[in-house]
Amino acid sequence: MPDNVIITETTLSHIDDIMIVERLSFTTPWSKNAFLHELKDNKFSKYISALVNGRVVGYAGMWQIFDEGHITNIAVHPEYRKNGIGSMLLEKLIEISLENGVEKLTLEVRRSNIAAKKLYFKYGFKAEGIRKCYYADNGEDAIIMWKYDLNKNSK
Numbered sequence: 786m787p788d789n790v791i792i793t794e795t796t797l798s799h800i801d802d803i804m805i806v807e808r809l810s811f812t813t814p815w816s817k818n819a820f821l822h823e824l825k826d827n828k829f830s831k832y833i834s835a836l837v838n839g840r841v842v843g844y845a846g847m848w849q850i851f852d853e854g855h856i857t858n859i860a861v862h863p864e865y866r867k868n869g870i871g872s873m874l875l876e877k878l879i880e881i882s883l884e885n886g887v888e889k890l891t892l893e894v895r896r897s898n899i900a901a902k903k904l905y906f907k908y909g910f911k912a913e914g915i916r917k918c919y920y921a922d923n924g925e926d927a928i929i930m931w932k933y934d935l936n937k938n939s940k
Contacts, residue, residue: 795832802841
């Protein structure tokens with residue numbers, strides 16, 4: 786893992802770098818306007834960024850609705866993957882969740898995304914269901930995962 790990774794609250798100044806990571810990470814990337822809405826208008830959203838030398842190399846977001854958190858996205862620039870940055874981002878989301886009274890977290894992940902599923906299992910998420918044909922680009926199913934004990938970071 787790069788020594789100089791800083792995890793910080795996402796600001797509007799991070800948007801252009803986030804869009805680069807987003808486009809390199811997803812076949813159906815969110816639009817810049819979607820991220821602007823998340824940061825400026827969505828009172829339920831919380832976003833963090835991983836910075837290396839002031840540049841966003843990863844980000845993660847979630848929505849908090851009462852005592853539940855929904856992880857909306859975690860992405861790391863391909864050049865920085867397999868360096869623990871995804872773990873750092875997920876750990877920070879869990880920390881933020883605990884600080885804000887979240888008792889359980891959920892997310893959807895592509896059935897084919899082995900690396901992401903491995904990360905989530907490592908942190909105690911369990912596969913609880915399937916959303917059939919969830920992803921519009923290819924009709925792939927999403928695995929619905931939940932983590933109920935946020936005080937326990939691994940299985």
